[in-house]
Amino acid sequence: MSRNRFENLEPERQTRLFESATDELAEHGYDGASLNRILEKSGMSKSSLYYYFDDKADLFVTMFERAMKYLMREVGGFDLGALTSETYWPEIEAFYRRSVVLINHNDWFVRLGRAFYRVRNSKKTVAPIERSFAMFVRAAASVIERGQELGVVRTDLPHSMMVESLMGLGEALDHWVVEHWEEMSPDDRLEVVRVQMGMLKRLFGKDAENAES
Helix, strand or coil, X not given: CCCHHHHHCCHHHHHHHHHHHXXXXXXXXXXXXXXXXXXXXXXXXXXXXXXXXXXXXXXXXXXXXXXHHHHHHHHCCXXXXXXXXXXXXXXXXXXHHHHHHHHHCCCHHHHHHHHHHHHHCCCCCCHHHHHHHHHHHHHHHHHHHHHXXXXXXXXXXXXXXXXXXXXXXXXXXXXXXXXXXXXXXXXXXXXXXXXXXXXXXXXXXXHHXXXXX
């Protein structure tokens, strides 16, 4: 894990380091990513890097986890326990829309997404990335469970199937968005949110269960 002393590094230097690491990972994948190239581009020395991180894996997993924490802080998450049957789907869509609005003003998240999928789509499993992905799986499971408690998410399928299906579709949709990001206007991106949420609701909402019964 990154050492607590990393918190004391100037924000500008943190940003340069993470941007350099993101570009390197997106272009070369995890195995091909070079710490030397990252250091050269970020202007950080090797001794400084190892002062803050244990190794390359520590750097990358810290980068992903901090990005998600920043996104949640800036976008403002939602309290699952406070959701009602009326607010469940609208609140999830509103969170997604706020995320896209934020990313419209900071394309580093798009580059980070491409780096993430470059590693996820490789044949070799990379433990640091899988650790970050596991965080999304836990979140998806909690969202599904809350929706089922409220009676707005289908319950006719095994829980594990629901989670894996949601993650699989979510990854595919997210991957498409980051790959086609520059082709869309800010308004187009928000329209994609509406379309994707409609798709998710039709597949996972309670009405899907009722329609098939």
